[in-house]
Amino acid sequence: MSTAEVRAAAPDGVIHDIGYRRYAGPRLGRRHIVAALYVHALRTSFGLGRSAKAKIFPWLIVGIVTVVAAVLIAIRARLGQVVLSYAQFADSLSWLVIFFVAVVAPELVSRDLRSGVLPLYFSRPLARSDYALAKFAALATAVWLLLGGPQVLMFIGAAFSTGKGMHGAWDEFTDLVPGLLYAGIWALVFAAISLLVAALTGKRAIAAGAVVAVFLMTTPVVGVLSVLPSQTANQLAGLASPSSLIAGVGAWLFRGVLSANNRQLLPIGDFGPVYGAVALILVVGCVALLLLRYRKVAAR
Known part of the structure; x- marks a missing residue:
């Protein structure tokens, strides 16, 4: 039988209407996609919407900082003594922040690199920079909430135990604001560095180890520079x-809130503006490198 005879004998194709409807609702566009990605990444930072295993570590860290805040509230209510100011809270728990970003940053970016889902993200009206900036904003927000949430809890406890009414609550609030701003600096710097390091590999274990190494292995350098016989080197260490x-x-x-309770500050001399400029350059530089990284990843 010839090909023409086979085609003639075959039944004609039929399209069946099984009831599917085209989407006729509003198309929200790029801004809403970025917002949804940010919310999803923020939820992922705390294991929300994930398995119980994914919730263990972030909520363990949240539990520890909350318990510390509760203990500080109890000491203040019982003895009337302020052990840590709001701003000092972030300094005292910085090691917990290191481990938090070491686990969360690979979860946000390394998993996507490993599973190869980035082409799906960028097939929509989502720019490569949108993806990177949404992840950065989510991680910075998560770190800020980790440090700022317990401070707010401390404020609530202190405001009701001062015995000075609204005047005492206002004084506590003016102490809280610098603490929240200081927590924001921690969040920006730690999120920028850890996300850039994590974005370099799709293996979460390697990314986590690299993040911890960047933060912890640089600490001895500070110790070495701080004992040099040069005051300038000590202040810039x-x-x-x-x-x-x-x-x-x-x-x-x-300086005022961090030096409360006779706590020693880092000796920086007159180099405060230098520290501020370096911190700003570090954040901007890490974010710029992160954007460059995703420009290359998306091009593959």
């Missing part, structure tokens, strides 16, 4: 590590 860099910015901007 804090620039060698992200944690001490932020402490130097805090000593410059929030």
Whole structure:
């Protein structure tokens, strides 16, 4: 039988209407896609919408900082003594922030690199920069909430235990604001560095180890520079590590609240503006490199 005879004998194709309807609702566009990606990444930072296993570590960290805040509230209510000011809270728990970003940053970006879903993201009206900036904003928000949430809890406890009414609550609020701003600096610096490091590999274990190494292995450098027989080198030693860099910015901007309770500040001399400029350059530089990284990833 010839090909023409086979085609003639075959039944004609039929299109059946099984009831599907075309989407006729509003198309929200790029801005709403970025907002949805930001919310999704923020929820992922705390394991929301994920398995119970994914919730263990972030909520363990949240539990620890909350317990510390509760203990500080109890001590103040019982003894009337302020152990840590709001701004000092972030400095005292910086090591927890390191481990938090070491786990969360790979979860936000390394998983997508590993599974190869980025072409799906960029097939929609979502720019490569939108993806990177949404992830950065989500991680910075998560770190800020991690540090700022307990401070707000401390404020609520202190406002009701001052015995000075609204005047005492206002004084507490004026102390809280610098603490929240200082937590914002921690969030921006830590999110920028950790997200850039995590975006370099699709393996989450390697990314987590690299993030921890960047923060912890630079600390001994600060110790070495701080004992040199040069006062200038001692005052600039804090620039060698992200944690001490932020402490130097805090000593410059929030000297009053950070030096409460006779706590020692990082000796920065008159180099406060230098610390501020380096912190700004570090954040901007890391974000710029992150955008460059995703421009290359998307081009593959």
